[in-house]
Amino acid sequence: MSTGWNSSKKHSERERWISIYPIYLNSKRSLAGGRKLAKDKCVENPTYQEIRDVLLAAGMNVGVENKLHPKERSKELLFCGRIRVQLKNDDGTPVRSEFPTRDSLLEYVGTSIPKLKTRQGKQSSNEQASQPSTSTSKKGKGKGRR
Template identity: 35%
Template sequence: MEGELANIKKWNILYPVYINSKKTMAQGRRIGLTKACENPTCAEIGDCCTYFKLPFAIEIDKAYPRDFMQRGRVRVLLKKEDGTLFNPAIASRKQLMLRIAEMVPRHPGRTKKPEAASTSAAGTSTKSGKGGKKRR
C-alpha cells in the first residue's frame, strides 16, 4: 500500500464541479444534466468512494481553475498496481462520476436538509411588490 500512496500524483482527480447540476458544460460539468446532482461536496464524494471501496484522498487546498472560489478536490485510485480494478463495477472515471452523482442525493447528511428547507420555504413564501395593473 505504501507504493500506491506514494504515487498519489497518478490518481484520478474529481472536482465537485464535474458532477454539479448547477454548472454548465462550459463551466466544467462532465456528465449530463439529468444525471448530475446539486452542489456536491468533497466530503460527500469521499463518502461515496468509501462506499465503493475505492482509496481516495481529499485535497482541500486545491481549487478548480474555472471556479477557483470553490475549494477542494478528490483524488481516487481506480486500479491497483497490477492493473486490476479495486471495484469491478467501476472501470473508468466517467463511470465513477455517474455512480457518485447517483449516490450524493441519498447521502445521510443531505437527506435531512431538503425536507426542512422545503417546509420553511413553503410557509414563508409571500408575494413581494404591490401587484395589480398599472393605470395610465
C-alpha cells in the first residue's frame, strides 16, 4: 500500500518514478476521460506492452505493474497495465536530456508507437480489409414475401 509522497525518497526509488497508463495516450478518449495529450499526438488503443517497448528502446528504466486506471471502464487485459518510468536521477537531473518533463516523455511515446513493427502490420491489414472485394458472386433467388 502506498503511503503517499515522501520527499526523503530518492528519485531512483520506484515509488518516485512517474506512472503512464495506456489511457493517457488513447486517441479515442476525451481529456475528461483520461487522455493527457492532443489527439494528433495520441494513438488508437495503445497497450502497456507498446509503451514499454518504446521506453526500453529509448533507454529508460521501466517497470510494469498490473494496475487499472480509475477512469477505465473496461477490465479487459488490453486496457490493463501501468508503466513506471524513472524520469530523474537522484541529483534531480533528467535521466535523458531529451525528456526533462513527463509531457515530453508522453509526446515521444505517443509519436513513436505508430512506428512499431506491430502497428505497421495492423495498418496494412486494415487497408486490405477496407478495399471492396471485386469477386462476382451470384445471389440466390429466395422465396420472397408472400
